[in-house]
Amino acid sequence: MTSSSPAELAVLAEGLEFEYPAPRRILALKGVALRVPKGEFAAIVGQNGSGKTSLARCISGYLRPTRGTLRVADTEVWRLRPAQRATRVGYVFQNPDHQLFRERVWDDVAFGLQNLGASPDQIQESVEQVLRRLELWDKRELHPFQLSRGDRQRLAIAAIIVMRPQILIVDEPTTGQDMARSREIMDLLARLNHDQGMTILTITHVMELVAEYARWVIVMHDGRVLLDGPPRQVFSRVEELRISAISPPPVARLGLILGLDPLPITVPEARDAILRRLSV
Amino acid sequence: MADPVIALDRVSVRYATAPSPTLRDISFRVEPGEFVGIVGSTGSGKSTLLYLLAGVIPHYLGAEISGDVLIHGRRTQELSLARISERVGLVLQDPEAQLFNLLVRDELAWGLENRGLPRAQIASRLASTLSFFRIEKLQDRITYDLSGGEKQRVALAAVHAIAPEVYLFDHPTSQLDPIGAAEVIAAVRRLAEHHAHAIVMVEDKVDELVEHADRLILLDGGRIVLDAGPREFCLRKDLLDAAGVRPTQMAELSTRLIEAGVKLAVPPITLEEMTAALRGLLDPGRGETTAG
Numbered sequence: 076m077t078s079s080s081p082a083e084l085a086v087l088a089e090g091l092e093f094e095y096p097a098p099r100r101i102l103a104l105k106g107v108a109l110r111v112p113k114g115e116f117a118a119i120v121g122q123n124g125s126g127k128t129s130l131a132r133c134i135s136g137y138l139r140p141t142r143g144t145l146r147v148a149d150t151e152v153w154r155l156r157p158a159q160r161a162t163r164v165g166y167v168f169q170n171p172d173h174q175l176f177r178e179r180v181w182d183d184v185a186f187g188l189q190n191l192g193a194s195p196d197q198i199q200e201s202v203e204q205v206l207r208r209l210e211l212w213d214k215r216e217l218h219p220f221q222l223s224r225g226d227r228q229r230l231a232i233a234a235i236i237v238m239r240p241q242i243l244i245v246d247e248p249t250t251g252q253d254m255a256r257s258r259e260i261m262d263l264l265a266r267l268n269h270d271q272g273m274t275i276l277t278i279t280h281v282m283e284l285v286a287e288y289a290r291w292v293i294v295m296h297d298g299r300v301l302l303d304g305p306p307r308q309v310f311s312r313v314e315e316l317r318i319s320a321i322s323p324p325p326v327a328r329l330g331l332i333l334g335l336d337p338l339p340i341t342v343p344e345a346r347d348a349i350l351r352r353l354s355v
Numbered sequence: 356m357a358d359p360v361i362a363l364d365r366v367s368v369r370y371a372t373a374p375s376p377t378l379r380d381i382s383f384r385v386e387p388g389e390f391v392g393i394v395g396s397t398g399s400g401k402s403t404l405l406y407l408l409a410g411v412i413p414h415y416l417g418a419e420i421s422g423d424v425l426i427h428g429r430r431t432q433e434l435s436l437a438r439i440s441e442r443v444g445l446v447l448q449d450p451e452a453q454l455f456n457l458l459v460r461d462e463l464a465w466g467l468e469n470r471g472l473p474r475a476q477i478a479s480r481l482a483s484t485l486s487f488f489r490i491e492k493l494q495d496r497i498t499y500d501l502s503g504g505e506k507q508r509v510a511l512a513a514v515h516a517i518a519p520e521v522y523l524f525d526h527p528t529s530q531l532d533p534i535g536a537a538e539v540i541a542a543v544r545r546l547a548e549h550h551a552h553a554i555v556m557v558e559d560k561v562d563e564l565v566e567h568a569d570r571l572i573l574l575d576g577g578r579i580v581l582d583a584g585p586r587e588f589c590l591r592k593d594l595l596d597a598a599g600v601r602p603t604q605m606a607e608l609s610t611r612l613i614e615a616g617v618k619l620a621v622p623p624i625t626l627e628e629m630t631a632a633l634r635g636l637l638d639p640g641r642g643e644t645t646a647g
């Protein structure tokens with residue numbers, strides 16, 4: 076992963092620092108080093124307050140780094156105008172209610188395209204396509220606040236992906252969703268990643284979903300990236316995880332206790348690993 | 356046996372604007388010191404049930420209620436919201452809807468000040484709450500620019516500070532890091548055990564509930580379809596599947612192993628049980644001593 080040239084990287088950070096300005100002066104990022112190749116499906120995990128949302132806001136260009144290097148799709152995103160930024164990187168807020176502000180579901184999705192100067196026909200077509208894909212078409216005339224929390228979360232994603240960003244950052248997209256809805260959202264992200272090659276960065280506290288969906292895991296601790304790697308490898312680093320307030324999914328913990336190798340991280344993998352051990 | 360703190364007898368609720376009831380024929384009791392988990396898929400009526408217990412329904416949200424909702428033997432319909440909130444603390448699903456003071460410190464203190472507690476007591480209560488939720492460093496911060504998980508910790512702490520007899524939690528750990536979530540649920544267990552608080556917690560982390568709750572209630576389409584101890588709850592796969600809820604990962608693994616012909620006399624539902632059972636199978640001599 077370290078060998079990729081800058082042009083192949085979705086995100087390149089070196090010594091990245093960010094401080095929330097005076098009077099608060101909180102140093103949220105204290106030297107982040109990170110390389111995410113284009114087309115990756117990565118999860119950002121870590122303790123509350125470790126800097127995940129702050130990093131996401133920097134990558135999406137909402138916050139300007141205080142010090143250090145940050146290149147997103149090979150540009151310094153915070154220098155771009157919002158319309159230029161939107162096709163490179165999209166950020167879905169931790170709380171969808173901070174992002175939805177139009178009177179109708181349809182308008183919330185059309186808003187970004189209008190700003191990009193798309194033609195009415197293009198807008199009509201893209202908005203319909205995205206709303207259908209996210210199962211919100213029947214609700215297009217409703218006020219966003221008439222939707223359930225789960226629908227609002229998908230609407231917030233719709234409003235961003237309609238602009239077809241190269242990189243999509245979603246901040247805790249499954250909060251408040253039941254397991255079935257959470258999987259629907261993750262399946263959607265997986266399809267965008269697979270079909271359109273969209274680079275996905277998802278922030279989450281749900282390790283079961285990390286194990287099932289992410290190909291790369293980035294562990295934040297106290298304003299830095301403490302560790303990154305494929306889920307199976309990261310979930311075996313007990314000590315680093317403990318200080319990052321992460322516990323691996325129960326099946327991975329079982330695998331560690333029983334010394335199963337390779338480490339199972341999903342239920343079917345655990346079953347297979349145990350059956351293999353029992354038959355020898 | 357102590358009198359129940361909460362008693363519902365065949366209660367149905369229909370929101371004023373809704374064509375049909377959201378909760379149907381709900382009956383259950385919670386004793387002092389009991390920790391009851393509520394599980395169900397989205398829209399099954401979990402928040403509505405908590406609003407009902409907190410008196411938000413019907414005092415704040417208009418709804419038609421049939422049947423009795425009793426808190427300490429008094430019907431909530433006949434008590435004012437202020438009276439109910441002396442005994443019942445509700446932590447909302449969305450912490451931002453709950454925080455309304457500028458400073459974290461004030462958010463935690465205002466409930467105590469409202470109750471006219473002496474300053475010294477407020478200070479000591481604040482100190483213990485801040486450390487309970489590991490937010491000592493946040494006390495002078497402005498609530499609206501905290502991180503998501505930090506806001507949730509403050510919302511929990513604000514209710515903990517007033518030490519209500521009955522705690523109602525709506526997805527209290529949805530934005531907490533995994534170890535933080537496990538700690539909060541374990542700490543809630545201690546509130547019930549050592550201080551005889553009654554706890555009703557809506558939570559989708561079944562793995563954690565099974566470790567700490569006395570009973571789990573499964574809601575499906577506004578009805579209670581299962582009210583059982585952790586083991587029985589996890590083993591009713593039929594009802595869980597129908598309600599769109601999964602049991603613990605270990606219960607799922609048990610099912611898969613049993614399907615594949617592995618002999619597990621009592622299907623393990625927790626990590627500890629699974630470890631003991633598999634050690635027994637993988638290494639029988641050692642397993643017996645570990646399990647025993």
Ligand SMILES: Nc1ncnc2c1ncn2[C@@H]1O[C@H](COP(=O)(O)OP(=O)(O)OP(=O)(O)O)[C@@H](O)[C@H]1O
Pocket residue numbers: 095099101102103121122123124125126127128129130500501502503504505530532
């Ligand atoms: N608007 C803000 N102003 C000042 N400080 C902030 C602001 N937003 C976040 N912080 C602080 O910056 C640090 C990092 O916060 P951030 O929101 O990035 O954490 P996070 O990893 O996303 O946490 P969580 O898991 O709780 O969402 C924390 O100490 C937080 O209190």
Ligand SMILES: Nc1ncnc2c1ncn2[C@@H]1O[C@H](COP(=O)(O)OP(=O)(O)OP(=O)(O)O)[C@@H](O)[C@H]1O
Pocket residue numbers: 223224225251253370371372373377395396397398399400401402403404416448
């Ligand atoms: N104020 C209201 N007026 C009318 N209907 C409502 C109101 N609040 C909730 N409902 C409806 O009642 C049902 C149950 O909602 P409730 O919020 O209790 O579900 P929940 O189990 O808490 O779901 P979630 O897991 O998504 O939070 C839903 O169909 C919802 O649309």
Ligand SMILES: [Mg+2]
Pocket residue numbers: 127128129169246502503504
């Ligand atoms: Mg965050």
Ligand SMILES: [Mg+2]
Pocket residue numbers: 401402403448525
């Ligand atoms: Mg709810």
